[in-house]
Amino acid sequence: MKKKRTSITDIANALNVTPxxxxxxxxxxxxxxxxxxxxxxxxxxxxxxxxxxxAKSLLENRTHTxxxxxxxxxxxxxxxxxxxxxxxxxxxGYQLLICTSNEKQKQEIKSTHALLDARVDGIIATISKMxxxxxxxxxxxxxxxxxxxxxxxSEEIETPYVxxxxxxxxxxxxxxxxxxxxRNILHIKGPENLSTxxxxxxxxxxxxxxxxxxxNEDLILESSDPNLIENIRSCLKDFQIDGAFTYxxxxxxxxxxxxxxxxxxxxxxxxxxxYADEPISTYLSPTLSTVNQQPFEMGVTGAxxxxxxxxxxxxxxxxxxxxxxxxxxxxxxxxxxQIQ
Amino acid sequence: MKKKRTSITDIANALNVTPxxxxxxxxxxxxxxxxxxxxxxxxxxxxxxxxxxxAKSLLENRTHTxxxxxxxxxxxxxxxxxxxxxxxxxxxGYQLLICTSNEKQKQEIKSTHALLDARVDGIIATISKMxxxxxxxxxxxxxxxxxxxxxxxSEEIETPYVxxxxxxxxxxxxxxxxxxxxRNILHIKGPENLSTxxxxxxxxxxxxxxxxxxxNEDLILESSDPNLIENIRSCLKDFQIDGAFTYxxxxxxxxxxxxxxxxxxxxxxxxxxxYADEPISTYLSPTLSTVNQQPFEMGVTGAxxxxxxxxxxxxxxxxxxxxxxxxxxxxxxxxxxQIQ
Numbered sequence: 001m002k003k004k005r006t007s008i009t010d011i012a013n014a015l016n017v018t019p020x021x022x023x024x025x026x027x028x029x030x031x032x033x034x035x036x037x038x039x040x041x042x043x044x045x046x047x048x049x050x051x052x053x054x055a056k057s058l059l060e061n062r063t064h065t066x067x068x069x070x071x072x073x074x075x076x077x078x079x080x081x082x083x084x085x086x087x088x089x090x091x092x093g094y095q096l097l098i099c100t101s102n103e104k105q106k107q108e109i110k111s112t113h114a115l116l117d118a119r120v121d122g123i124i125a126t127i128s129k130m131x132x133x134x135x136x137x138x139x140x141x142x143x144x145x146x147x148x149x150x151x152x153x154s155e156e157i158e159t160p161y162v163x164x165x166x167x168x169x170x171x172x173x174x175x176x177x178x179x180x181x182x183r184n185i186l187h188i189k190g191p192e193n194l195s196t197x198x199x200x201x202x203x204x205x206x207x208x209x210x211x212x213x214x215x216n217e218d219l220i221l222e223s224s225d226p227n228l229i230e231n232i233r234s235c236l237k238d239f240q241i242d243g244a245f246t247y248x249x250x251x252x253x254x255x256x257x258x259x260x261x262x263x264x265x266x267x268x269x270x271x272x273x274x275y276a277d278e279p280i281s282t283y284l285s286p287t288l289s290t291v292n293q294q295p296f297e298m299g300v301t302g303a304x305x306x307x308x309x310x311x312x313x314x315x316x317x318x319x320x321x322x323x324x325x326x327x328x329x330x331x332x333x334x335x336x337x338q339i340q
Numbered sequence: 341m342k343k344k345r346t347s348i349t350d351i352a353n354a355l356n357v358t359p360x361x362x363x364x365x366x367x368x369x370x371x372x373x374x375x376x377x378x379x380x381x382x383x384x385x386x387x388x389x390x391x392x393x394x395a396k397s398l399l400e401n402r403t404h405t406x407x408x409x410x411x412x413x414x415x416x417x418x419x420x421x422x423x424x425x426x427x428x429x430x431x432x433g434y435q436l437l438i439c440t441s442n443e444k445q446k447q448e449i450k451s452t453h454a455l456l457d458a459r460v461d462g463i464i465a466t467i468s469k470m471x472x473x474x475x476x477x478x479x480x481x482x483x484x485x486x487x488x489x490x491x492x493x494s495e496e497i498e499t500p501y502v503x504x505x506x507x508x509x510x511x512x513x514x515x516x517x518x519x520x521x522x523r524n525i526l527h528i529k530g531p532e533n534l535s536t537x538x539x540x541x542x543x544x545x546x547x548x549x550x551x552x553x554x555x556n557e558d559l560i561l562e563s564s565d566p567n568l569i570e571n572i573r574s575c576l577k578d579f580q581i582d583g584a585f586t587y588x589x590x591x592x593x594x595x596x597x598x599x600x601x602x603x604x605x606x607x608x609x610x611x612x613x614x615y616a617d618e619p620i621s622t623y624l625s626p627t628l629s630t631v632n633q634q635p636f637e638m639g640v641t642g643a644x645x646x647x648x649x650x651x652x653x654x655x656x657x658x659x660x661x662x663x664x665x666x667x668x669x670x671x672x673x674x675x676x677x678q679i680q
Contacts, residue, residue: 005483019385048482065454073422081411082440090447095454098438100422107430114405114604116390118458142344142388176481253623283593283623 006047014043016104026051034051047108067115068098069108069125076278077295078126081150084299085124092307094121107110108247122146122306127154129191146309152194160305160318164293166196169324170203173273173291174245176326178211180335182243182271185213188221188228188236190247200247200275223251231257242270249274249281252288252316252331271332292326346387354383366391376488382403406646407455408438408466409448410650416618417635419468421490424639425464432647434461441468449476462486462646467494469531486649493535500645500658504633506536510543513613513631514585516666520675522583522611524655525553526575526595528561528568530587540587540615563591574596582610589614589621592628592671626670631651 008026012019017036023137025032025040026049066089070078089096097118099111108128113136115123123140127149134156140147142160148160175183187204190197201220208215219239221231230242235241236258246252252274256266264270266286274281274290281288305318317330348366352359356583357376365372365380365506366389371378406429410418422438429436436600437458439451448468453476455463463480467489474496481499488500517525541560548555559579561571575581576598586592592614596606604610606626614621614630621628645658669675 028583048479063457065458073419074416076414086442087442096439097454097458097487098440098510099436100426100438102426107554110435113390117403118437119403139388280619280623283620285625 003074004030006044006049010039011043011047011049014047015039017332020248033241043300050338054306056100061119063099063119064094065120066303067111067118067119067120067125069101069111069115069123070098071101071103071126071128073100075276077151077276077293080295081299081302084296084301085303086299087296088300088303088307094307103129105133106230109133112136112140116140116143116145120145122148122310124148124150124302125155126151127157128183129194138308144313146306146313148302148306148309150298151196158317160309160329161233161323162298162302162305162320164298165193165321166199166322167203169205169326170200170245170291172203172324172326173289174176174204174207174332175210175277176328176332177243177245177271177273178213180333183213183240184216184219184241185243185245186219186221186232186239187230188223188243188251189245190223192224204245223247229254229258233262236262236264243271244270246272246274249276249278249290252290253280253284254290256284261272265329267333273332277327281327281329286332289329289332290327291324292327294322298322336337346384346389348389349385351380351383351389352477356378365649366486377396388494398622401533402461403459404434405458406434406438406643407451407465409441409451409455409457409463410438411441411443411466411468413440415616417491417616417633419658420635421639421642423642424636424641424678426639427636428640428643428647433640434647435611443469445470445473448576449473452476452480456480456483456485460485462650464488464490464642464646467497467565470533471533484653486646486653488642488649490638491536498657500649502638502642502645502662503535504586504594504638505661505664506539507543507546507667508663509615509631509633510540511547511663511668512543513615513629514544514547514583516668516672517585517611517613518547518553520673521584523553524556524559524579524581525562526559526572526579526581526585527584528572528586528591528595530563532564544585563587568593569594569598573602576602576610578603584610584612586612586614589616589618589628589630592630593620593624596624607671613666613672617667621667624671629669629672630667631664632667634662638662646648 008022012022021032022040025037031339073079085094097115097120099106099114101111103130122145137147137157149157150162153161153163169318174185189201205215217282219235221228225231232255244255252272255272259266259270266272272286277292278288281290301320308315343508348362352362362380365377366384399512408425413419426436437455437460441451445468461627462485476568477487477497489497490502493501493503514525529541545555557573561568565571572595584595592612595612599606599610607611612648615629617630621630641660648655
């Protein structure tokens with residue numbers, strides 16, 4: 001059994017004074033003799049007395065905690081976003097309570113309830129991949145707890161958002177490949193049901209259209225396909241693939257491995273661009289070109305939107321579509337070099 | 341302002357019944373007509389009524405939440421440990437509330453208080469690098485909240501521990517290098533003040549002693565030294581370094597880069613072993629040999645120890661020193677190959 005929390009009454013009983021005397025001594029108000037005050041403070045310290053957080057938070061209706069729901073931490077993206085959020089919240093005197101959903105809706109719902117029960121002043125969340133119900137998020141808003149969604153967008157929920165411009169991120173990457181001579185470009189798509197997957201694919205298609213390259217459905221692979229590696233191998237063998245754009249840096253690594261097996265040289269025969277600028281992209285050899293989504297900035301802006309909403313619930317809905325920046329490293333052939 | 345939480349009294353007033361009738365209808369006890377019961381349930385749902393978590397937890401003195409304090413999530417080690425903890429706690433019906441310390445003591449203390457204020461049933465923590473005070477952890481134990489420490493050990497705190505056998509992990513790695521012909525072995529130490537840094541260095545020294553290799557202080561580098569890269573370069577140039585054992589996989593990557601600059605071939609001229617089996621070790625070329633600390637197992641065992649202590653506070657202090665496993669990949673020369 002947990003020990004009972006030391007109360008003001010416990011201290012009062014031990015010293016044979018009234019609870020209100022103890023309260024005045026601890027809070028510094030009203031008349032208490034200096035001797036008695038010191039006696040009360042000493043005992044309070046000895047008994048490990050700490051003000052009841054609930055009573056305190058009921059008084060000011062704030063707990064100075066913020067809830068964060070994030071899918072997982074194996075992607076560096078989320079730890080960078082966390083760092084951005086913390087850089088704002090800690091300066092503003094808020095403590096973060098973090099829950100992970102592991103991309104499962106059930107876990108996301110549980111997390112939401114745990115944070116509401118902990119009476120957080122607001123919630124920042126990235127909805128999980130497997131989301132098709134939104135009642136729990138509606139519940140957050142109905143309770144008057146400010147909610148900001150980051151990274152992934154859903155039309156079902158009207159609340160402040162900070163997302164990354166996936167369409168233009170993908171467009172810029174594939175446009176770069178085309179400008180540098182690629183004509184047979186492979187794309188590996190992300191998980192179904194995600195706005196990010198859809199928008200990156202749209203950006204890919206738009207870049208092909210700009211360069212008048214017909215879309216070849218055979219060169220569009222699904223990352224969830226259990227035969228993905230075999231499919232990459234077939235593509236690299238059967239088509240004259242000279243470029244690849246993948247939903248993530250990890251998927252680009254799969255292309256590296258197959259290309260290595262087939263003795264296809266990156267970037268001489270095949271230019272590759274991943275997505276997310278995870279640390280892996282600098283560890284690979286050759287280093288991987290990728291698209292940086294500015295996760296730290298995403299966290300900063302999301303936290304600012306939340307604080308704005310906490311401090312002014314009537315504020316208009318804020319929305320930011322952060323620029324996604326192309327980072328060219330060794331994995332891309334540049335036409336300038338080819339001409340030289 | 342946050343909206344006031346809907347109370348049983350609100351529902352009672354709206355329907356012109358007594359609060360105890362509402363309570364009985366919601367909790368299923370006592371006499372309430374079926375019609376009235378359905379009416380009460382419908383209104384409770386409409387008003388978004390949820391049982392007061394504090395009242396509920398006071399009743400059973402449990403919140404079914406567990407606090408987790410972790411330095412950061414940029415190391416894969418901690419997200420694997422988290423996965424291990426979650427695999428146990430979620431099955432047992434506990435929700436995790438996670439705080440990060442960013443290796444700062446002040447932040448660790450704040451996190452501890454936030455979790456105590458959220459009335460968690462227990463805390464699992466990895467103490468931060470910069471810790472020299474332990475009152476906050478003592479406070480956790482004094483409050484009767486079970487505490488389990490993982491990954492890093494401190495003699496100051498008597499509580500259940502799950503750590504990794506760093507001494508033998510390091511010993512096995514360096515013993516392997518020596519057995520395979522290395523004689524001039526570089527070591528890069530970890531952060532000061534950490535038990536893990538100390539124990540890996542001790543394991544390194546013990547392996548040298550076993551193979552009757554004298555310790556050369558010039559080959560021991562500090563990772564915190566701002567001139568680290570320059571120091572690695574000097575070592576590789578001035579001494580006939582044929583082996584390297586580093587506190588982390590990331591430090592091994594620094595050696596890769598310098599070796600590459602100096603045209604020193606790994607593993608032909610230099611065998612390298614890192615520590616922690618982070619994903620980077622499989623992305624590097626050649627793939628990096630390393631020591632796996634079983635972070636998932638560490639999380640599982642830590643969570644089990646905590647549940648044991650929650651369910652039986654009088655239980656004896658449990659302690660586990662998990663085996664650290666040597667993982668040999670391409671970065672090490674094997675004598676067998678040399679002989680062939």
